[in-house]
Amino acid sequence: MCYDVETQLRRQLKKAVEVGAPSEEIDFLEHKIKQFVSDFGEDELSKNEHHWTMGFQHQKIPVITDEDPDNLQFFHWGLIPFWVKDKVTARKIANNCLNARSETMFDKPSFRAAAKERRCVIPLSGYYEHHWVDSKGKNKVPYFIKHKNGSPLFMAGLWETWLNKEKGEEVQTCTIATTKANNSLSRVHNRKLGDPRMLVILPFENVSDWLSPIEGNADIELLEALCIPYPDELLELYPVAQLRGKLGVGDMAQASEPFDYGLIGLP
DNA sequence: CCAGACGTTGTT
DNA sequence: GTCTGG
DNA sequence: CCAGACGTTGTT
DNA sequence: GTCTGG
Numbered sequence: 001m002c003y004d005v006e007t008q009l010r011r012q013l014k015k016a017v018e019v020g021a022p023s024e025e026i027d028f029l030e031h032k033i034k035q036f037v038s039d040f041g042e043d044e045l046s047k048n049e050h051h052w053t054m055g056f057q058h059q060k061i062p063v064i065t066d067e068d069p070d071n072l073q074f075f076h077w078g079l080i081p082f083w084v085k086d087k088v089t090a091r092k093i094a095n096n097c098l099n100a101r102s103e104t105m106f107d108k109p110s111f112r113a114a115a116k117e118r119r120c121v122i123p124l125s126g127y128y129e130h131h132w133v134d135s136k137g138k139n140k141v142p143y144f145i146k147h148k149n150g151s152p153l154f155m156a157g158l159w160e161t162w163l164n165k166e167k168g169e170e171v172q173t174c175t176i177a178t179t180k181a182n183n184s185l186s187r188v189h190n191r192k193l194g195d196p197r198m199l200v201i202l203p204f205e206n207v208s209d210w211l212s213p214i215e216g217n218a219d220i221e222l223l224e225a226l227c228i229p230y231p232d233e234l235l236e237l238y239p240v241a242q243l244r245g246k247l248g249v250g251d252m253a254q255a256s257e258p259f260d261y262g263l264i265g266l267p
Numbered sequence: 268c269c270a271g272a273c274g275t276t277g278t279t
Numbered sequence: 280g281t282c283t284g285g
Numbered sequence: 286c287c288a289g290a291c292g293t294t295g296t297t
Numbered sequence: 298g299t300c301t302g303g
Contacts, residue, residue, distance in 0.1 A: 002276080003285085056285065056286050081273075083298045089273090091287090095285060096274035109273045109299065132277090178275080189277055196277060245282095 002099050002178060002199050003055040004128035004142070004243060006256050007062055009033055009072075010049065012125045012152035019149040025204045029123065029152065032064065032072035048074045052128070052243055052255040055098035063120040063174050065159055066211040075120075079175035080162040081110045087166060094173060100158055102177040102200055102227030106220055111175070114158035116214060119223075120174055121207050122155040126256055127199060128243060131188045131267065141239050141266060143188050144256045148236045154207050156200040156227060176200070182229040184237055187267040201230040239266060 013029045037045055053059045060074035078094030097110055105111040126146035133139040147153055156177040161170055181189060181196035189196045202210055206226050214220060241259040242248045249255050 054286080058286075079274095081298085083273085093273070095286090098285095099275055101275075111274090113298085181277095186277095197275085 002127060002129065002176065002197065005050070005053060005055075005061065005077075006125040006127065006144070006146075007048075007050045007053065007123075008125050009045070009062055009123065012123055015125070015150035016152055019151055021151050022204065025151070028064075028204070028207070032070070035070070036072045050251055051253050052249075052251045053077070054244065056095060058094060058173075061122060061174065063122055063157060063159060064211070065120040066118065066213065069208075069211050073172070075159055075172040075174040077175075078173055079110065079114065079158060079160050080171065080173045082113065082160055082162060084162060085165075087164065090162060090164070090171075097175050099178045099197075099199070100175045101197075102156070102179050102224065105158065105177065106224075111158060114160050114175075115223075116220075118159045119210055120157045120159045121202060121210060122157045122174065122176055124153045124155055125150075126153060127155075128240070128255075129185065129188050129237075131239070132190055133263065141261055141263070142241075142243050143237050144240045144258075145185070145188075145235055145237050146256070148234055154202045154204060156202050156210055177227055179227045180229055182232045182235075184232045184235065184267070185229075188237060190267070198229060200227045202226060237267070 013033060016026050048060050055077050058076045058078045061077045063073050063075045079097040080090045080094050084090045084093060100111045105115040126144050128142050128144055130140040130142050133141055157174050159174040161172050163170055177200040178197040179200050181198040185198040186196040210226055238258045239261055240256060243255055
């Protein structure tokens, strides 16, 4: 259920500076944020900043595409393949394409064109996963997953442009790649046997590789080699207050602050 | 042929 | 009408 | 967000 | 757009 994210770019930039991230990493965000504000205004940036947004809302999240790697853009979360004909199908597919399995993204009709030609990175301050307190998942505790030192997380993503023919509008969408979960994320996902997943986090030094054009199968293998579980020791996970519903804190800074449920045995 | 799917996630 | 699962 | 469910029974 | 199941 990799369906909830924290996208605050200003916060990411602040943290990157605080922890003394490499200057290329700071510039990568700083320059793009500046450029975006200069092009579209501060209000447009704030409007797209989210402490919490859930995939099914299909709000816009920040992307840096292979096509325009110098600029920051905001695309709707939930990929709509170019061949979708109508709005109803688009919504249905977007709901199911919030994530793309990296192991199969070059084969699946919904993803293969984007995997080859339209990759992006999605900078996040962190994302959320729901831990099941009981065996039925009646009670869930959301966890926030962030870099241990607070640095931005660069997620591997794919993007598409879809033409809404009824409206005559182009809609730009994106999805976040997943891979096998590492140990700590498997523990947060405490369900029965199966195939626990996590989002693909790219070390900053691999971001440019992810955004580079590919020539053939050898290059596809290089991309696949980037889609591996992020090391446990570089991540920090902790429970946060309920995100959704009446009792949820929703799109507030509080969403990613630690919350004590007073429950023993939580991972 | 041709309608229907095309996907993910610990499948409540 | 209201809750829930995806 | 929004489509779909909304229930019971001694056992699908 | 392209593949698959009937």
